Amino acid sequence: MESVDRTSGSADVAALRDVAVSIIDISSDVRRKSHNETGVRPLSNGLLEILRVIENHPGITVAEAAARLGRQFSNVSVQLRELVAAGLVTRIRDAADKRYVSLHPTAESQRIKVLLEGAWADALATASGRLSPEERGQIAACLPALRRLAAILAEPE
Template sequence: MESIGAGEVLDKAVDHRALAVAVIDISADVRRKSHNDTGVRPLSNGVLEILRVIESHPGITVAEVASRLGRQFSNVSVQLRELVAAGLVTRIRDAADKRYVALHPTAESQRIKALLEGSWAEALESASSRLRPEEREQIAASLPALQRLASVLSEPE
């Protein structure tokens, strides 16, 4: 008789399709419901993803951003110009190797990040207040695993 590993049992217990759909729906609704009150000019999902990678990895290169997001270098470069023009990202050229350009978030980018994250939290808090207490406890208990899952997913492939 063949034994089943713990990972196999867990994989069968999680409906990954349902999880993916729920995460995408939550993300879209949180962004839609929270952005209006921030006064921040709307950023496309693609541009916001680039900005979040740069904020998480200051000093990263355009090629590294493209790799992390699984996008073409040229597409990331075009969107990056938008972020630089908006004053949200700076490019710092390496003095020793002029081809190497490090990307850094600006103070304005960090201000907007804090503002958006606060607004997202308010949208989730408002919605979760309509859940049953045991549902809120389940969400709280799952947060470390979801944060770890997000970290694993963000790793370059």
């Protein structure tokens, strides 16, 4: 993993810190403000992260999910049991090799994903209504770079 040279470009490091803090704050506030309207049982950040990895990579194994999240296999396995019990994830054993188990989102998981992502969009739409048209344009212009950054960050470590 590449790291930022903190001795040069301190303005860049400070700007990246500000971006990271803003993203975390926006994420927390969007989740909090949008959850009540969905009627969906709140999921912890850890469970939601696992679920989103499985939704984005159907058929992934527990070990692969743990690697993508940078977490211990045993911790992911424990949280995965909760997602299976909630009917959000299914485990499918390979017919040829019973040790191999793939993880798949359920129809309920997909339904909740659509509800939550819609509620998140609504929360952002409400808040962005208070921005100027220029500010909304700046956010839209950043989307390709933010998507690329998200893809890089999602790569297994």
